[in-house]
Amino acid sequence: MDSLNNQGFAECQRCGTCCKKGGPALHFEDQQLIDAGSIPLASLYTIRKGELARNNVTGGLICLPIEIIKIKSRPDDSFCMYYNDVDASCEIYDKRPFECRAMECWNSDKIAALYDQNRLTRSLVLEKADWLKDLVNTHEAECDLDRIQALVKDRETGDANAASVLTEMVNYDFHLRSIVTEKGKIAPDMLDFVFGRPLNEIISRQFKIKIEKSKTV
Ligand code: SF4
Ligand code: SF4
Structure with a gap:
C-alpha cells in the first residue's frame, strides 16, 4: 500500500x-x-x-x-x-x-x-548552437570553480596574488556578461542559463567572502 x-x-x-x-x-x-x-x-x-x-x-x-x-x-x-x-x-x-x-x-x-x-x-541543450557552446566552455575554463576554491584557500593565508586573480575572474565574468548583452548576442534574461549565476554571487554564497570587481571596470 x-x-x-x-x-x-x-x-x-x-x-x-x-x-x-x-x-x-x-x-x-x-x-x-x-x-x-x-x-x-x-x-x-x-x-x-x-x-x-x-x-x-x-x-x-x-x-x-x-x-x-x-x-x-x-x-x-x-x-x-x-x-x-x-x-x-x-x-x-x-x-x-x-x-x-x-x-x-x-x-x-x-x-x-x-x-x-x-x-x-x-x-546538450545547446547542441545546435556551436558558438554559444564555445562561449560556455571558454567561460567555464576562465572561471573554473575548483580553481576558485584553491584560490580562496590561498587568499585566506594572505596570498595577495590569489586575491588579485579572484578579482580578475570576477571582472572577466562581469565583462563577458556586459559585452554579450550590449552587442545583442544574448538576452539579459538568458545570462544565468548560459554562464550560471554571477560569479561574485557564487563566491559570496559558497565561500562567504566578498570579491568586488575592480573599480576601473
Ligand atoms: S502538489 Fe506536490 S506536495 Fe502537493 S500533493 Fe501534489 S506532489 Fe504532493
Ligand atoms: S509550478 Fe513549477 S515546480 Fe510546479 S509543476 Fe509547474 S513547473 Fe513544476
Missing part, C-alpha cells in the same frame, strides 16, 4: 507545496519541451559543476559533480516561476517537466530513482 502525503492522500492534490520549494532540475526527457519553445531558455538557470546545491531527495548540500539546469524561481521568493499562487496552479501544467510529473510527495521512491539520472546540461 502507498504511504500517504501530509494531507492523508495517496494521490496528488495539486496543493503546490512542492512547487514552493523551487523549480525542478531538467532531464533528457525535457529537451523536447525546450526545443518546442514550451520552456524558453530565459526560464532556466545553471548551477555549475563545483557549486553547492541542495539535494532535494536526501536534503543535504552537495558539491555538484556535474552541472544542473533548473527552472528559475520567482525573483522574491523560492517558488517556481511557473507557480501561480492565485489559484495554486502550474502555468505550464500540460508541459511540466519530467521531475514534476514524477513527483509523489507521499512516495519518494519514484523521484529518488530518477533524481540524479540523465540530467540535461548546457552542452
Whole structure:
C-alpha cells in the first residue's frame, strides 16, 4: 500500500507545496519541451559543476559533480516561476517537466530513482548552437570553480596574488556578461542559463567572502 502525503492522500492534490520549494532540475526527457519553445531558455538557470546545491531527495548540500539546469524561481521568493499562487496552479501544467510529473510527495521512491539520472546540461541543450557552446566552455575554463576554491584557500593565508586573480575572474565574468548583452548576442534574461549565476554571487554564497570587481571596470 502507498504511504500517504501530509494531507492523508495517496494521490496528488495539486496543493503546490512542492512547487514552493523551487523549480525542478531538467532531464533528457525535457529537451523536447525546450526545443518546442514550451520552456524558453530565459526560464532556466545553471548551477555549475563545483557549486553547492541542495539535494532535494536526501536534503543535504552537495558539491555538484556535474552541472544542473533548473527552472528559475520567482525573483522574491523560492517558488517556481511557473507557480501561480492565485489559484495554486502550474502555468505550464500540460508541459511540466519530467521531475514534476514524477513527483509523489507521499512516495519518494519514484523521484529518488530518477533524481540524479540523465540530467540535461548546457552542452546538450545547446547542441545546435556551436558558438554559444564555445562561449560556455571558454567561460567555464576562465572561471573554473575548483580553481576558485584553491584560490580562496590561498587568499585566506594572505596570498595577495590569489586575491588579485579572484578579482580578475570576477571582472572577466562581469565583462563577458556586459559585452554579450550590449552587442545583442544574448538576452539579459538568458545570462544565468548560459554562464550560471554571477560569479561574485557564487563566491559570496559558497565561500562567504566578498570579491568586488575592480573599480576601473
Ligand atoms: S506532489 Fe506536490 S502538489 Fe501534489 S500533493 Fe504532493 S506536495 Fe502537493
Ligand atoms: S513547473 Fe509547474 S509543476 Fe513544476 S515546480 Fe513549477 S509550478 Fe510546479
